[in-house]
Amino acid sequence: DAGITQSPRYKITETGRQVTLMCHQTWSHSYMFWYRQDLGHGLRLIYYSAAADITDKGEVPDGYVVSRSKTENFPLTLESATRSQTSVYFCASRDRPSPLHFGNGTRLTVT
Amino acid sequence: QKEVEQDPGPLSVPEGAIVSLNCTYSNSAFQYFMWYRQYSRKGPELLMYTYSSGNKEDGRFTAQVDKSSKYISLFIRDSQPSDSATYLCAMSARTNAGKSTFGDGTTLTVKP
Numbered sequence: 001d002a003g004i005t006q007s008p009r010y011k012i013t014e015t016g017r018q019v020t021l022m023c024h025q026t027w028s029h030s031y032m033f034w035y036r037q038d039l040g041h042g043l044r045l046i047y048y049s050a051a052a053d054i055t056d057k058g059e060v061p062d063g064y065v066v067s068r069s070k071t072e073n074f075p076l077t078l079e080s081a082t083r084s085q086t087s088v089y090f091c092a093s094r095d096r097p098s099p100l101h102f103g104n105g106t107r108l109t110v111t
Numbered sequence: 112q113k114e115v116e117q118d119p120g121p122l123s124v125p126e127g128a129i130v131s132l133n134c135t136y137s138n139s140a141f142q143y144f145m146w147y148r149q150y151s152r153k154g155p156e157l158l159m160y161t162y163s164s165g166n167k168e169d170g171r172f173t174a175q176v177d178k179s180s181k182y183i184s185l186f187i188r189d190s191q192p193s194d195s196a197t198y199l200c201a202m203s204a205r206t207n208a209g210k211s212t213f214g215d216g217t218t219l220t221v222k223p
Contacts, residue, residue, distance in 0.1 A: 031209040035213075040215070042117075042199070042213050042215035042216055043213040045210060048209070050209070090154055090155070092154075096209050097143065097205075099143070099145045099201075100157070102155045105154050107152075
């Protein structure tokens with residue numbers, strides 16, 4: 001299917017564990033983004049990438065790591081999950097000047 | 112203070128009503144303005160996309176941008192229960208690496 005796919009859709013993990021959220025897009029968009037969405041904070045940018053092997057921090061990058069070895073994939077890793085990282089995570093992509101296209105999110109719970 | 116402030120809602124209207132959703136912003140470099148609709152447990156989907164000031168109409172939806180007042184609006188005419196969702200405004204500048212800044216969202220319920 002064309003579009004942007006996130007996996008898993010739901011994940012429960014324990015504090016201190018490493019977790020990787022996957023994002024795959026089929027449009028060959030240059031830019032990819034990771035946002036988290038929390039009540040009272042809206043969508044906040046974690047990391048973004050302008051192209052393969054180019055990544056940069058967003059508004060809330062602490063505790064997260066990203067990589068982009070291929071244009072179509074942009075995984076987000078929580079190195080040592082904390083309860084404050086319980087959230088809904090959205091991956092998005094775009095080609096400038098087009099607007100963002102979002103995946104359906106990963107709902108992560110850290111216990 | 113946030114760069115983008117969105118009327119928080121929630122908003123509840125009867126079917127057929129005209130709905131007005133609003134955002135203000137402080138960054139004069141913003142040139143691209145978007146409205147996204149987000150249904151429960153789904154990702155935001157693009158509803159309207161405008162560049163600079165002016166109006167844009169698409170069916171029952173009209174987006175307005177007033178750059179002089181740093182104010183954008185989304186109007187929904189003849190609202191339907193299927194319009195019940197959270198609406199997010201978003202903005203970006205030409206020279207900001209493609210990043211968008213979002214409002215916190217307004218939740219709309221249209222009652223049949």
